[in-house]
Amino acid sequence: xxxxxxxxxxxxxxxxxxxxxxxxxxxxxxxxxxxxxxxxxxxxxxxxxxxxxxxxxxxxxxxxxxxxxxxxxxxxxxxxxxxxxxxxxxxxxxxxxxxxxxxxxxxxxxxxxxxxxxxxxxxxxxxxxxxxxxxxxxxxxxxxxxxxxxxxxxxxxxxxxxxxxxxxxxxxxxxxxxxxxxxxxxxxxxxxxxxxxxxxxxxxxxxxxxxxxxxxxxxxxxxxxxxxxxxxxxxxxxxxxxxxxxxxxxxxxxxxxxxxxxxxxxxxx
Amino acid sequence: xxxxxxxxxxxxxxxxxxxxxxxxxxxxxxxxxxxxxxxxxxxxxxxxxxxxxxxxxxxxxxxxxxxxxxxxxxxxxxxxxxxxxxxxxxxxxxxxxxxxxxxxxxxxxxxxxxxxxxxxxxxxxxxxxxxxxxxxxxxxxxxxxxxxxxxxxxxxxxxxxxxxxxxxxxxxxxxxxxxxxxxxxxxxxxxxxxxxxxxxxxxxxxxxxxxxxxxxxxxxxxxxxxxxxxxxxxxxxxxxxxxxxxxxxxxxxxxxxxxx
Amino acid sequence: xxxxxxxxxxxxxxxxxxxxxxxxxxxxxxxxxxxxxxxxxxxxxxxxxxxxxxxxxxxxxxxxxxxxxxxxxxxxxxxxxxxxxxxxxxxxxxxxxxxxxxxxxxxxxxxxxxxxxxxxxxxxxxxxxxxxxxxxxxxxxxxxxxxxxxxxxxxxxxxxxxxxxxxxxxxxxxxxxxxxxxxxxxxxxxxxxxxxxxxxxxxxxxxxxxxxxxxxxxxxxxxxxxxxxxxxxxxxxxxxxxxxxxxxxxxxxxxxxxxxxxxxxxxxx
Numbered sequence: 171x172x173x174x175x176x177x178x179x180x181x182x183x184x185x186x187x188x189x190x191x192x193x194x195x196x197x198x199x200x201x202x203x204x205x206x207x208x209x210x211x212x213x214x215x216x217x218x219x220x221x222x223x224x225x226x227x228x229x230x231x232x233x234x235x236x237x238x239x240x241x242x243x244x245x246x247x248x249x250x251x252x253x254x255x256x257x258x259x260x261x262x263x264x265x266x267x268x269x270x271x272x273x274x275x276x277x278x279x280x281x282x283x284x285x286x287x288x289x290x291x292x293x294x295x296x297x298x299x300x301x302x303x304x305x306x307x308x309x310x311x312x313x314x315x316x317x318x319x320x321x322x323x324x325x326x327x328x329x330x331x332x333x334x335x336x337x338x339x340x341x342x343x344x345x346x347x348x349x350x351x352x353x354x355x356x357x358x359x360x361x362x363x364x365x366x367x368x369x370x371x372x373x374x375x376x377x378x379x380x381x382x383x384x385x386x387x388x389x390x391x392x393x394x395x396x397x398x399x400x401x402x403x404x405x406x407x408x409x410x411x412x413x414x415x416x417x418x419x420x421x422x423x424x425x426x427x428x429x430x431x432x433x434x435x436x437x438x439x
Numbered sequence: 440x441x442x443x444x445x446x447x448x449x450x451x452x453x454x455x456x457x458x459x460x461x462x463x464x465x466x467x468x469x470x471x472x473x474x475x476x477x478x479x480x481x482x483x484x485x486x487x488x489x490x491x492x493x494x495x496x497x498x499x500x501x502x503x504x505x506x507x508x509x510x511x512x513x514x515x516x517x518x519x520x521x522x523x524x525x526x527x528x529x530x531x532x533x534x535x536x537x538x539x540x541x542x543x544x545x546x547x548x549x550x551x552x553x554x555x556x557x558x559x560x561x562x563x564x565x566x567x568x569x570x571x572x573x574x575x576x577x578x579x580x581x582x583x584x585x586x587x588x589x590x591x592x593x594x595x596x597x598x599x600x601x602x603x604x605x606x607x608x609x610x611x612x613x614x615x616x617x618x619x620x621x622x623x624x625x626x627x628x629x630x631x632x633x634x635x636x637x638x639x640x641x642x643x644x645x646x647x648x649x650x651x652x653x654x655x656x657x658x659x660x661x662x663x664x665x666x667x668x669x670x671x672x673x674x675x676x677x678x679x680x681x682x683x684x685x686x687x688x689x690x691x692x693x694x695x696x697x698x699x
Numbered sequence: 700x701x702x703x704x705x706x707x708x709x710x711x712x713x714x715x716x717x718x719x720x721x722x723x724x725x726x727x728x729x730x731x732x733x734x735x736x737x738x739x740x741x742x743x744x745x746x747x748x749x750x751x752x753x754x755x756x757x758x759x760x761x762x763x764x765x766x767x768x769x770x771x772x773x774x775x776x777x778x779x780x781x782x783x784x785x786x787x788x789x790x791x792x793x794x795x796x797x798x799x800x801x802x803x804x805x806x807x808x809x810x811x812x813x814x815x816x817x818x819x820x821x822x823x824x825x826x827x828x829x830x831x832x833x834x835x836x837x838x839x840x841x842x843x844x845x846x847x848x849x850x851x852x853x854x855x856x857x858x859x860x861x862x863x864x865x866x867x868x869x870x871x872x873x874x875x876x877x878x879x880x881x882x883x884x885x886x887x888x889x890x891x892x893x894x895x896x897x898x899x900x901x902x903x904x905x906x907x908x909x910x911x912x913x914x915x916x917x918x919x920x921x922x923x924x925x926x927x928x929x930x931x932x933x934x935x936x937x938x939x940x941x942x943x944x945x946x947x948x949x950x951x952x953x954x955x956x957x958x959x960x961x962x963x964x965x966x967x968x
Contacts, residue, residue: 200536201543221559282454283461286672289679291633294649294671296641297656297664302478336794339764342782344808344859358798376548377631381638384553385653392551399554407554415547422546435798435839 223405232409240394241413248379248390249417251307255314256375260368263319267326268360272352277327284323292317292378296385310382310390317378318371325367329360362436365429372425376418477661485665492666497651502674505647508564509636509678512571513629520576521621524583525613537580545581549574550635553642562643567636574635575628582627586620587613619693622686629682633675648674706775707863707895708738708761713770714920715756730756732920734770741893743886745900745910747952749960753921754899755867761897762788762865774863784808787861791868793852795840801827801851802836808859826854829888846877853885857892866898870905882908886935903953907945908935915955918963925955 205225211217212224219227235241270277270284295313303309333356341355383392391414398407462482468474469481476484492498526533527541553570560566590613598612640649648671655663715731730753738744746754759765761772763782772779774786787808795804805823814822827836830850840848849869856864869885870878886909889896900906906913910929917924929948931939939945 196535198539200539204540278450278453279457282458286676289630289675290668290672291630291637291675293634293637293641294652294668294675296638297652298668300656301659301661301664334792334794336790336792337796339759339762339782339788340790340794340796340855341807342764343762343784343786343788344855345784345811346807350811355796358796361798373546373548377550377634380548380551381634381641384550384638385641395551395554399558404558411551411555414551415549418548418551419543419546433798436841 220404223408227405228408228412231403231405232413235406235409241410244389244391244394245413245417247307248383248392251310251390252314252375252379255311255378256318256371258311258315259318259322259371259375263322263367263371264326264364266319267323267364268330268352268356270323270327271330271360272356284320287316288320288324292374293381296382299382300386305386305388309386310379313382314375314378317374321367321370321374322364325363325370326360329363329367330356332363333359362433365432369422369425369429372421373418376414376421380414477659480662480665484662485669488662488666489669498670501646501648501651502670505636505640505649505671506674506678508567508640508647509571509632512568512636513575513625513632515568516572516575516628516632517579517625519572520579520624521583524580524621524624525587525609525617527580527584528587528617529609529613534584538584541577541580541584545577549577550638553639557643563645567639567643567645570639571632571635575632578627578631579621579624582624583617583621586617586623589620590616615692619690619695622682622689626679626682626686629679630675633678637671705740706737707740707742707744708736708897709771709773710734710736710738710757710761711771713757713760713767713772715753715760715765715768729920731760732922734922736914736923738895738897739912740775741895743889743896743898743909743911745898745906745913746916747900747903747906747913747956748916748921749918749956749963750901751919751963752916752959753919754901754916757916757921758788758865758867758897758899761863762786776862784812784859785861786863786865787856787859788865788867789849789852789856789869791871793840793845793848793872795848795852795855797840800837800839801832801843801854804840804851805855805858808855812859822858823854826858827851829857830854830884844877845873846881849873849881853888857888860892861894863895863897866896868899868901871900871902878905883936885909890933901956903956904949907931907948907952908939913952915952915959918959924959927952 208222209225212219212222223231232241266280270280292313295316299309299313303312337355337359338351341351346354379390380392380395383390384396387393387396391410395407395410395414398404398410465479466482469476469479489498523533523537527537528534549570552573556566556570556573560569594612594616595608598608603611636647637649637652640647641653644650644653648667652664652667652671655661655667713731713734714729717728717730734757736757746757748754756765760767761779763779763786767779776783776785779786796807799807802820802823805826806819809819809822810816824836827833830853832847832850832854835843835847835851840851843851849872853869870881873881882905898906898909907929913927913929914923915925915927916922927948929944931942931944931948
């Protein structure tokens with residue numbers, strides 16, 4: 171029995187992964203059902219292929235776009251803008267939010283601006299950034315930056331304001347300076363809120379990236395979708411739209427797993 | 440609340456001064472020629488434009504159209520998403536079917552689907568409202584589902600023990616307990632809906648503040664663009680403050696309203 | 700060491716009011732009124748009183764967390780003006796840094812002293828052993844029970860070797876059994892490493908069991924109403940609980956505290 175002990179274990183593991191596979195299939199079966207309905211709607215002639223291209227047609231259009239390099243090039247343009255705007259927003263927004271929470275005078279001065287800008291639908295600034303920065307990268311990066319900035323500021327401010335004062339007292343009584351309290355206590359304690367704000371900002375960065383590229387059409391994924399649609403190449407248009415949607419989904423999931431890794435200290439035993 | 444501390448008054452005064460200072464700098468920088476007036480037209484010109492547009496009524500037509508589209512899309516999304524979210528939390532079958540679809544749909548940038556809705560429904564109001572509904576739907580259903588499934592079991596057990604039926608349980612216990620989450624979902628969805636409204640108007644035209652602004656932008660009418668931004672900022676603030684007010688009214692019983 | 704070593708903390712004419720500005724005591728809630736108290740060097744001193752009597756306020760004033768408005772508080776190091784590692788504190792809700800492991804928490808104050816990393820680690824390890832948390836160095840606070848979290852908090856405070864140890868109802872959040880065990884251990888640790896301890900509690904038996912002297916505070920506005928030498932000797936254990944003197948003191952002090960509690964509830968009406 172001792173020698174054979176490994177075998178049943180391996181079998182169990184195999185069975186374990188099989189269970190996981192089956193569970194995954196059951197979980198995502200509704201997605202397959204929706205895809206089947208999509209395919210069926212076109213095949214049965216219920217909806218014209220023009221309006222709803224078949225999955226096969228979309229997939230082959232996707233591969234064409236991929237091999238021509240068109241998709242990669244435009245995706246690179248788009249994503250580098252989103253990353254630049256989002257990155258700037260996270261760095262500046264975190265600093266501003268933390269300073270607002272810890273410096274009363276700074277809060278008094280900045281708060282009116284935040285209160286005016288926060289509820290404004292940032293897409294309204296598209297014509298403005300066009301006037302200020304023209305049709306190039308700068309206008310889109312600035313728009314994404316502004317759109318992402320406010321959720322980060324507000325979440326950093328709320329997070330830092332909500333820090334348990336006893337943590338701050340503990341740190342000062344252990345000899346931490348004002349500066350060390352900000353960096354070593356307030357920042358990590360506010361991190362869950364800050365990261366939640368960053369996740370919202372990530373979603374906004376995609377929305378504003380695509381919107382600005384639709385309106386200020388020059389290049390990027392939004393532009394590609396528009397031009398394919400204007401040219402009546404609907405399978406390719408669907409392919410790029412689904413690529414954008416998929417990229418947004420993957421970015422959110424990656425960020426989510428980064429967050430749960432970073433905040434693993436929050437897990438209960 | 441009735442006793443305003445000197446510190447509070449001083450803050451108010453400082454903030455008013457900050458805003459007045461900004462307005463002054465804005466006005467002065469273009470008047471003095473520090474910034475080209477095309478990039479930053481004087482505030483007084485922008486306000487004059489707003490005033491003439493208000494007198495002609497053009498502003499109100501645009502604002503009303505934008506508001507109508509945004510709120511219609513938002514309301515339809517709420518009416519669909521709240522019951523679905525509750526059903527997902529209460530019925531395993533519904534949860535099984537919708538959970539994967541919604542968890543995939545939630546983080547997607549819905550705005551990318553605009554060209555599909557144009558293709559299907561053309562560029563008129565139907566298409567805009569459906570797009571707005573589509574973008575508001577996911578945050579509301581997600582928040583409702585999570586709020587309803589995380590309700591404490593004790594109030595439910597107490598109500599059952601006191602003789603509540605399934606329907607009464609839903610109306611009198613589950614809905615009120617889930618309402619903070621549902622309202623949070625609505626508060627997340629509304630700004631997204633406003634962004635979507637403006638973008639669809641910019642892309643599809645047909646009046647509305649977004650359409651008017653993009654037209655101003657194309658004609659290099661920077662005064663018009665700034666006037667539009669002020670209009671949208673006010674509209675956004677009114678709509679979002681309205682929802683905050685509604686939350687405070689609906690959740691008077693909730694500890695979150697105890698602090699003030 | 701010399702002639703000044705007979706006092707640990709000197710509190711003279713301290714009043715404290717909450718809310719509003721300083722100086723206008725009439726319009727605000729008066730938490731402490733003309734409080735005088737002399738705590739001896741290396742004495743285990745308990746502050747006992749009904750809830751809301753200002754005993755925590757007095758402790759926070761000694762800690763330097765809230766500024767002294769009227770009167771003065773001084774230690775061997777001079778007047779108290781700000782928090783510092785010479786007066787370390789343990790809070791009721793532990794106030795461990797949740798994003799740091801037990802080891803990192805205990806090391807924090809040592810690092811602030813500027814000790815080399817290896818030494819920090821060694822001292823921290825020794826204190827973790829002292830509070831019997833060996834083996835849990837790498838655990839996050841959220842993975843520990845309440846009693847274990849409080850042990851970690853005590854280790855963190857003891858590790859910086861403060862002259863004065865402030866304890867704000869440290870066992871208030873623990874269940875009755877754990878509280879009893881922690882009391883015995885605290886007394887034992889204190890015997891090994893004598894310090895001036897100010898221990899705030901509203902539990903009469905806890906105060907009698909732990910302290911050399913007990914100050915009973917009056918209902919709000921708080922002041923020291925009675926001072927009692929427990930005279931139970933340095934050894935405290937299971938048998939102390941059945942000691943005649945322990946039982947009598949408990950009853951006597953309970954009557955005094957009850958008087959104040961009744962006054963407090965009348966005042967609240």
